[in-house]
Amino acid sequence: MGTVSGTGLSTLVLDRTGDRRLAEDVRVVAQVLPFKVNSYVTEELIDWSRGSDDPIFRLVFPHRDMLPRDDFESIRQALENGSRDEVAGIVGTIRERLNPHPSDQLTRNIPQTTDFDPWGLQHKYRETLLIFPRHGQTCHSYCGYCFRWAQFVQQPELRQETSGAAAMTRYLQDHPEITDVLLTGGDPLVMRTALLERYLRPFLDGVLPHVTTIRLGTKALSFWPYRFLDGPEADTLLELLARLVRDGRHVALMLHVSHPRELETDAARQAIRRLYDTGAVLRSQAPLVRHVNDDASTWSRMWSAQVRLGIVPYYLFVERDTGASRYFGVPLVRGWQIYRDAIAGLSGLGRTARGPVMSAAPGKVVVDGPVELDRRPAFALRFLQARRPELVGRPFFAAFDPHVQWWDELKPYGPSDRPFFAE
Numbered sequence: 424m425g426t427v428s429g430t431g432l433s434t435l436v437l438d439r440t441g442d443r444r445l446a447e448d449v450r451v452v453a454q455v456l457p458f459k460v461n462s463y464v465t466e467e468l469i470d471w472s473r474g475s476d477d478p479i480f481r482l483v484f485p486h487r488d489m490l491p492r493d494d495f496e497s498i499r500q501a502l503e504n505g506s507r508d509e510v511a512g513i514v515g516t517i518r519e520r521l522n523p524h525p526s527d528q529l530t531r532n533i534p535q536t537t538d539f540d541p542w543g544l545q546h547k548y549r550e551t552l553l554i555f556p557r558h559g560q561t562c563h564s565y566c567g568y569c570f571r572w573a574q575f576v577q578q579p580e581l582r583q584e585t586s587g588a589a590a591m592t593r594y595l596q597d598h599p600e601i602t603d604v605l606l607t608g609g610d611p612l613v614m615r616t617a618l619l620e621r622y623l624r625p626f627l628d629g630v631l632p633h634v635t636t637i638r639l640g641t642k643a644l645s646f647w648p649y650r651f652l653d654g655p656e657a658d659t660l661l662e663l664l665a666r667l668v669r670d671g672r673h674v675a676l677m678l679h680v681s682h683p684r685e686l687e688t689d690a691a692r693q694a695i696r697r698l699y700d701t702g703a704v705l706r707s708q709a710p711l712v713r714h715v716n717d718d719a720s721t722w723s724r725m726w727s728a729q730v731r732l733g734i735v736p737y738y739l740f741v742e743r744d745t746g747a748s749r750y751f752g753v754p755l756v757r758g759w760q761i762y763r764d765a766i767a768g769l770s771g772l773g774r775t776a777r778g779p780v781m782s783a784a785p786g787k788v789v790v791d792g793p794v795e796l797d798r799r800p801a802f803a804l805r806f807l808q809a810r811r812p813e814l815v816g817r818p819f820f821a822a823f824d825p826h827v828q829w830w831d832e833l834k835p836y837g838p839s840d841r842p843f844f845a846e
């Protein structure tokens with residue numbers, strides 16, 4: 424697999440489009456935000472005839488509007504006239520302003536223990552443990568909107584990764600209330616199967632009977648379906664998943680699918696079939712992002728294709744408040760409209776996706792829609808998951824605002840809604 428990153432992206436764009444200005448934009452923005460794209464994405468997913476309007480191009484390539492105009496200009500000028508140090512200085516300042524750790528990810532959810540390295544485990548909701556394997560903190564290509572972007576730029580203090588499977592097992596042994604584990608990243612499927620097996624083996628050894636569900640969060644189906652097709656690496660991975668299933672675990676692949684085209688290649692189709700045959704459950708999730716999938720027909724085509732292929736639609740996320748969120752973000756009310764229009768045309772089996780969902784500091788909040796209450800318009804909201812379990816599943820309201828894009832900007836509608844916003 425060939426991958427291209429940094430200034431190589433600019434050369435590739437010039438080569439494929441002949442558009443000098445587009446290539447220059449790519450070079451400037453790639454200084455700040457981490458981009459990497461592999462040959463599968465450039466050769467089989469992107470439709471180059473559509474140039475920079477192509478949704479997959481927009482998903483993985485830098486675009487000038489991702490940075491505020493002033494920042495863009497200062498980097499462009501420093502690249503032209505400045506020293507390397509000067510460019511690095513400007514880049515550092517801009518990155519700091521891009522909210523590298525939304526929802527206090529690094530400080531809030533780290534398990535409180537002293538006898539092993541807690542980095543790389545995140546225990547936010549009672550029944551679920553998130554695991555970030557050290558070698559899975561990268562991806563086959565990078566999404567421009569990624570909220571984990573801070574982990575990809577080379578700043579070690581921003582990296583969140585685990586010391587290994589032993590820490591995971593110890594923690595799970597001490598926490599019988601945990602029924603679900605979720606291996607995530609980055610993408611845990613960038614790891615070789617032998618490494619991944621260290622994290623999955625403990626569930627076959629009978630030492631963790633309380634963990635009934637194992638989820639793997641991945642975008643490998645979209646970015647590198649050969650992970651499930653090529654040689655012994657793929658075969659042993661599929662065998663491992665099948666063994667977990669035979670052992671009585673619920674194994675779920677949480678497939679990050681942003682656009683229906685990702686499901687259309689021969690490689691993706693074969694990969695889905697092979698995964699399906701392991702007995703694992705395939706579920707899909709993705710954020711709603713401008714320029715990539717911000718219309719109802721894209722989602723309804725995607726969800727109906729998924730149902731046909733054996734994938735269960737799970738979450739439609741709201742793009743978080745980090746990185747290039749001004750570029751990719753969609754107002755909540757518009758996100759809700761897109762979700763509603765998308766499910767309206769599907770049968771019940773296509774309506775299993777919940778959305779639009781904000782994975783915010785206090786929990787996962789779904790926007791049920793705008794409503795007219797007695798005096799003012801409001802958003803009807805609900806926690807699907809919450810740090811405080813007593814809040815889950817109860818309708819509550821926020822003052823309506825057509826421009827709001829994220830949880831932090833919402834205000835309680837009335838006094839009875841305040842507890843839902845209290846930290």
Ligand SMILES: *Cc1c(COP(=O)(O)O)cnc(C)c1O
Pocket residue numbers: 545547548551553605782787807808
């Ligand atoms: C989404 C999420 C989970 C899983 O929640 P489900 O409702 O079970 O899908 C667990 N931990 C964190 C931190 C999450 O964001």
Ligand code: SF4
Pocket residue numbers: 561562564565566568569570571572608609610641642679
């Ligand atoms: S696949 Fe996920 S973790 Fe990887 S770049 Fe995309 S959004 Fe980020």
